[in-house]
Amino acid sequence: MIRFSGRFRSAFIIGIQGIRARKTRTLLSMVSLFLGVLAVVIVQAGASIAERAQLANLELAVGLDGTKTMGLGGASPQVGPIILDTVKGRQDAMALVGMQAIIGEPGVRPVNPDAAPFDGSWGHSAPMVCDAVGNCREQTAQESGPEGQAIEVRLTAVTGDVRKFRPYRPVSGRWLDFTTMPALAPSLVLNKEAAKGFTTHRVPAEMRVAGASANLTPRFVGVVDDGDSRPRAYVRVDELSHWVPTTKLIDPSFGEVQVLLDAETPVEQVLASKLKAVNVETYTELINSRKDQEKELAMLRMIFLAMAGLVLLIGVAGILNVGLATVGERVEEFALRRAVGTPRALLAGIVLAETLITGMLTAALAIGASVGGLKLLVTLFGDSEPFLQGLAFPWDAGVAGIIAGLIAGILGGIVPALRAAGIPIATVMRA
Amino acid sequence: MTALIQLSGITKVLKGQQQPRTILDGVNLDVHAGESIAIVGRSGSGKSTLLSVLGLFDRPDHGSYTLSGDDISRLPERRAAKLRSSHFGFVFQRFFLLKHLTAAQNVAMALVNGQGWLPRRQRRAKVMAALDEVGIAHLAKNRPTRMSGGEQQRVAIARALVRQPRILLADEPTGALDTETGTLVIDALSAVTDRGCALILVTHDRDHAARMGRVMHLDAGVLTEQAGAPAGQGGRR
Numbered sequence: 001m002i003r004f005s006g007r008f009r010s011a012f013i014i015g016i017q018g019i020r021a022r023k024t025r026t027l028l029s030m031v032s033l034f035l036g037v038l039a040v041v042i043v044q045a046g047a048s049i050a051e052r053a054q055l056a057n058l059e060l061a062v063g064l065d066g067t068k069t070m071g072l073g074g075a076s077p078q079v080g081p082i083i084l085d086t087v088k089g090r091q092d093a094m095a096l097v098g099m100q101a102i103i104g105e106p107g108v109r110p111v112n113p114d115a116a117p118f119d120g121s122w123g124h125s126a127p128m129v130c131d132a133v134g135n136c137r138e139q140t141a142q143e144s145g146p147e148g149q150a151i152e153v154r155l156t157a158v159t160g161d162v163r164k165f166r167p168y169r170p171v172s173g174r175w176l177d178f179t180t181m182p183a184l185a186p187s188l189v190l191n192k193e194a195a196k197g198f199t200t201h202r203v204p205a206e207m208r209v210a211g212a213s214a215n216l217t218p219r220f221v222g223v224v225d226d227g228d229s230r231p232r233a234y235v236r237v238d239e240l241s242h243w244v245p246t247t248k249l250i251d252p253s254f255g256e257v258q259v260l261l262d263a264e265t266p267v268e269q270v271l272a273s274k275l276k277a278v279n280v281e282t283y284t285e286l287i288n289s290r291k292d293q294e295k296e297l298a299m300l301r302m303i304f305l306a307m308a309g310l311v312l313l314i315g316v317a318g319i320l321n322v323g324l325a326t327v328g329e330r331v332e333e334f335a336l337r338r339a340v341g342t343p344r345a346l347l348a349g350i351v352l353a354e355t356l357i358t359g360m361l362t363a364a365l366a367i368g369a370s371v372g373g374l375k376l377l378v379t380l381f382g383d384s385e386p387f388l389q390g391l392a393f394p395w396d397a398g399v400a401g402i403i404a405g406l407i408a409g410i411l412g413g414i415v416p417a418l419r420a421a422g423i424p425i426a427t428v429m430r431a
Numbered sequence: 432m433t434a435l436i437q438l439s440g441i442t443k444v445l446k447g448q449q450q451p452r453t454i455l456d457g458v459n460l461d462v463h464a465g466e467s468i469a470i471v472g473r474s475g476s477g478k479s480t481l482l483s484v485l486g487l488f489d490r491p492d493h494g495s496y497t498l499s500g501d502d503i504s505r506l507p508e509r510r511a512a513k514l515r516s517s518h519f520g521f522v523f524q525r526f527f528l529l530k531h532l533t534a535a536q537n538v539a540m541a542l543v544n545g546q547g548w549l550p551r552r553q554r555r556a557k558v559m560a561a562l563d564e565v566g567i568a569h570l571a572k573n574r575p576t577r578m579s580g581g582e583q584q585r586v587a588i589a590r591a592l593v594r595q596p597r598i599l600l601a602d603e604p605t606g607a608l609d610t611e612t613g614t615l616v617i618d619a620l621s622a623v624t625d626r627g628c629a630l631i632l633v634t635h636d637r638d639h640a641a642r643m644g645r646v647m648h649l650d651a652g653v654l655t656e657q658a659g660a661p662a663g664q665g666g667r668r
Contacts, residue, residue, distance in 0.1 A: 006548030013543055021531030336527045337544065339488065340590070341516025343509055346545035425488040 007346050015353030022326060026354075029322040030362045033408050036315025037359075037366035039308040040404040045370055045397035047301040051293070052391075056167075058289040060227035063165045063260060065290055068268060070259040073281035080250030082274045083259065084237065086267060087159050093267035094160040097237065097249060098256035099210060101155035103218060104203030108148025111201055115152045115230050118197045149203045153194050154230055157237040157249065165260040166226070171195070173222025176236050186239035188218045194231035195223040209240070211248040216240075312404055315362075319355055319412030327351065327416045327423075334423045348417035355413025356406065363405025367398050433500055435597060435629055436462035436485065441494035443480055443652075454480045456652035457494070464597065467621060467630040469640035471657070472649035478633045479602055481649060485631060486519055486600050487511040516546040520591030520599040520628075522620070524606040526583040528575040534586045535571040538562060541593050561589040565619045581612035588619050598629045605636060617642060 019026050055065075063069065072079065087093045102110050112118055160178055162168075168175075168191075176189055186207075190198065198220070207216040218233075226232060241249055250257055261268050263286065272282045327334070334347050371393045382388045443455040454477040462468060472478050483489040484496065487506065496504045498518065506514065520541075528537045538558045542549055549557070562568040565585040575583050584604060591599055601620055605613030617632075617639045624630050624644075632643055640646050646657040 007545040009548060010543045010545045017532065017536070021529075332527060333529055337540065338512065339486070339515065339521050340541040340544055341512050341514075341546050341594075342544040343512045343546075349545075426483055 007343075007349060010342075011346060011349035011353040012357075014350045015357055018326075018330075018350065018354045019357060025322050025326060026358055029319040029358060029412075030365070032318030033312075033315035033359060033362045033405075033412075034366055036308075036312035036408060037363045037401050037404045038369060039311040040305070041366050041370045041397050041401040043301075043304040043308040044400035045374065045394050047297070047304060048394035048396055049391065050300075051297050052394075054293060054297070055289055057227045058293070060166055060168060060225070062289065063287045064167065065288055066263050067165045067287045068261040068263055068265075068284050069287065070261060070268065070271065070282050070284045072257050072275065073283060074279055076278040076280050077247045078278040079257070079275065079280055080246040080248070082278065083250050083257070083271065084159065084241075084246055086271045086274060087259065089160075090265075090267060091160065091164065092262040092265035093271070094158060094162050094165065094260050095237070095250065096159075096162060096256075096258045096260065097157045098258075099155050099157070100152060101207055101209045101233065102150050102152045103198075103205070103207045103233075104150025104201075105148040106150075106206060106208065106215065108150050110150040110152040111147065112152055112197065112231065115154045115232070117193055117229050118200060118231070149201060151194070151197045151201055151203055151231065153190075153197075154228075154232040155209065155240075156232060156234050157240045158234055159237045162234075162260065168224040168226045171223040171225055173220070175222055175224065176234060178236065182236055182238035182242065183219075184239075184242055185217045185219050186235045186242075187221045189222045189224055189234040190220060191224060191226045191228050191232040191234075193229060194233055197231050209244060211245070212243040214243060216243055308404075312408060316408045316411045319358065319408060320415060323351065323355055323413055323416035324419065326354075327420045330420070331423055334420045335425050338423070338425045344421040347423075348421040351417040351420045352410070352413045355416070356409035359405040359407075359409025359412070360402070361405075362408075363401045366405075367401045370397065370401070434461040434497075435464045435466075435499060436460070437495075437497045438485075439495045439497075441481075441484060441491045441496065443477070443484060443489070444492050453652050455484065455491070455654075458652070458654045460647070460654060462598070462629050462631065464629055465624050465627045466645070467624050467632065467643040469643035469646045470631065470633045470649055470654075471635065471637070471640050471646060476649045477652045478649050481654070482600050482602050482631070482633055485598075486521060487515050513546055516541075516544055516594060518597045520594065520596035522584070522587050522591050522599065522601040522604045524603040526575070526580075526587040526607075528583055528586055530575055533572050533574055534562065534567065534578070534589075535559070537575070537586055538590045538593050541590050557593055558589075561593040562586070564592060564622075565589045579612070580608050581615055584608060584612075584616050585619055588616070592623060592628075596628060598631065599623055601630065601632045601634075603633055603635065605634065605639060613639065 059065075083095045087095050100115060104110065158176070161175065163175065171192060173189070176187055205217055207218045209216065218235075224234075237249065259271065261284070268284060272284075275282055337347060338344070374391065374393050378388050378391050382391075438458055438460040441455050441458040442453065445452045445454050458481060470478050470481065480489070484491050487503070490506075491504060494504065495502055498514070503511075503514065529540070532540070535555070535558050538561055539554055542554050542557060559568055559571065562571055565588050567582055567585050567589070570578060570582060570586075575586065578586070584607075588604075599620065604620065605616050608616060613636065620630055620632065621642060630643070632639065634640050648655050648657045
């Protein structure tokens with residue numbers, strides 16, 4: 001151990017001396033290696049950030065990993081009251097009910113039938129109408145009425161603060177307040193697409209919801225980013241229930257009904273039992289987006305890492321080239337070192353120490369540059385790109401950079417090291 | 432008294448050419464502690480090869496080489512390196528100082544060689560003692576480019592002495608120096624015999640050879656003691 005320690009220290013000291021003696025060469029080999037390590041760090045960081053962004057969008061759409069979603073199979077007038085009674089006031093279970101709503105002039109065709117995005121990417125089709133058994137068809141022009149100042153949105157009524165399961169990002173205003181008494185004029189939180197529509201089109205504050213006893217007067221209280229490209233609005237179930245009977249509000253045959261649950265909540269079993277009693281089957285799914293995406297992301301990451309590896313190889317070739325040239329120049333030094341008792345292994349260690357130190361220094365610089373670059377990116381574009389907000393440098397990219405530096409140091413140094421170890425001592429005698 | 436070094440029937444043949452050439456032909460040599468020996472001979476007579484064999488740079492093809500009674504004729508490289516570090520010091524015609532290191536760092540090179548580890552303070556003390564021994568302690572922080580040839584060779588001698596070797600091998604150490612400086616270098620080399628270190632000097636200079644205890648003549652690979660050589664000033668016979 002002592003011998004190893006002595007050799008390690010000797011290699012380190014002599015390696016540092018060698019680097020200091022050949023600063024320009026070291027710098028030149030660092031330049032190409034820097035680009036290679038930087039490529040690895042950027043790819044790794046990019047992949048981590050992309051993974052995070054992709055998962056963040058999935059979290060908005062389907063929920064955080066570990067959340068359970070309960071769907072319903074079958075219909076019964078008792079479904080609404082059962083679900084509302086069971087999840088009321090609970091934080092570990094919430095119900096979401098999706099339906100169509102039109103806000104604006106009555107008796108006109110909305111500017112975006114079927115709650116289509118406002119950019120026209122869905123084309124301009126006529127609104128759909130479905131009968132009781134689920135057969136749907138496009139409405140005729142007479143049925144849908146003339147186009148007027150109205151906007152159709154997907155309305156999601158929620159029983160509690162659903163952001164615990166789906167972390168909608170606030171854009172402006174506030175989220176729904178569940179601590180107050182339910183108001184007769186329901187508060188609405190719009191998603192970004194809906195907000196865009198209401199900014200572009202001036203419409204009267206009159207909302208029509210299927211099954212409501214009267215038209216409602218909504219109040220827009222905030223805007224969130226929910227990752228949905230369709231215009232959507234969120235409302236408290238209890239505020240909507242002033243106008244829509246619970247039996248109609250939460251009815252799988254009229255709209256989407258979904259219950260979000262904590263993984264370990266007892267509500268799942270209770271609710272499933274209650275619904276089974278009224279002949280409504282439930283099916284629960286555990287959200288694990290990370291695992292689902294893993295394969296796809298791993299493939300993507302491998303492709304980019306392979307590209308970065310190629311760039312790194314160029315860096316390795318640079319360090320190898322400089323290393324070989326340096327050993328060629330230092331033949332007498334290495335022969336002399338052997339003459340004074342330096343073992344071959346230590347000579348190889350000296351050369352490897354130099355390339356490893358160079359590799360690690362370069363890796364540190366590349367990681368530093370990446371951290372700085374990311375900070376600059378967040379500072380410059382953090383406001384316009386929400387996924388950049390609060391973004392920190394992923395540690396695995398730093399580790400990848402260090403490993404890349406180590407590999408480059410070893411690959412670039414191994415051949416010069418072997419060559420240095422093989423220099424005959426007689427070189428100094430014949431000089 | 433047991434010889435420090437005992438060469439017996441050492442033969443070295445240079446192969447790889449059209450016809451093998453015998454460089455050393457049955458060389459016998461006993462070297463005692465504190466003894467100084469000059470080896471003289473024409474260029475190509477095998478002086479440097481003999482020094483290579485003595486310094487464990489090269490192995491003899493035949494014959495035996497004992498050091499303090501141990502046969503080291505067929506030593507593996509790892510053990511040879513250890514022995515070179517602990518028993519031998521080398522001085523060459525060219526000084527082989529590293530330009531990017533100071534005189535002290537050049538001397539320390541022999542201590543930072545993977546054969547044991549000395550703390551910085553002890554290392555520095557040994558380096559300064561070696562530089563002081565050859566009279567250039569004041570140049571410790573100078574780089575070789577700012578030194579004269581004589582000073583550089585004395586740094587090389589300090590490097591050879593810093594591990595306090597038992598045998599000092601010098602291959603034409605004054606070849607690149609003027610007469611006066613060469614004499615100073617030989618003075619520094621000869622002084623090591625006073626503390627029991629054996630000195631083997633390969634030289635073309637008759638005056639320097641004459642200062643050694645014995646003068647050996649190498650001709651066509653055959654080593655003979657030069658008859659009537661005067662007892663030198665440095666070292667004992």
